[in-house]
Amino acid sequence: GSTNELEECHQLLGELETHQDAWPFLQPVNLKTVPGYKKIVKKPMDFSTIREKIINKQYSSGEGFKDDVNLVFDNCERFNEDNSEIGKAGHIMRTFFDKRWTELL
Numbered sequence: 053g054s055t056n057e058l059e060e061c062h063q064l065l066g067e068l069e070t071h072q073d074a075w076p077f078l079q080p081v082n083l084k085t086v087p088g089y090k091k092i093v094k095k096p097m098d099f100s101t102i103r104e105k106i107i108n109k110q111y112s113s114g115e116g117f118k119d120d121v122n123l124v125f126d127n128c129e130r131f132n133e134d135n136s137e138i139g140k141a142g143h144i145m146r147t148f149f150d151k152r153w154t155e156l157l
């Protein structure tokens with residue numbers, strides 16, 4: 053059911069936050085200090101914002117949670133070179149998420 057589904061999302065968010073390659077995604081990108089980010093990335097998203105949304109019951113199902121997690125990684129790919137430190141972390145984190153999400157289904 054959706055309650056259990058959202059509990060699984062909360063558990064999975066904890067795994068994302070504690071992953072060794074999560075560091076670029078733990079807090080919102082600083083729009084004042086990262087040149088170009090505000091203009092280029094229309095919908096910023098990060099793990100702390102997702103946690104707030106879970107706590108405030110802003111997700112009605114796992115789909116909304118999954119969409120926000122994917123937004124984190126899509127923003128990362130748009131702004132960062134694939135072979136940059138942050139770009140590489142984004143690919144690793146997306147692969148990790150996709151595997152765990154598939155295991156939940």
Ligand SMILES: Cc1ncccc1N[C@H]1CCCS(=O)(=O)C1
Pocket residue numbers: 075076077079080081082086128131132138
């Ligand atoms: C995900 C992302 N995309 C583009 C630029 C920066 C970031 N993340 C930053 C978040 C704060 C710490 S950091 O500044 O090292 C990395």
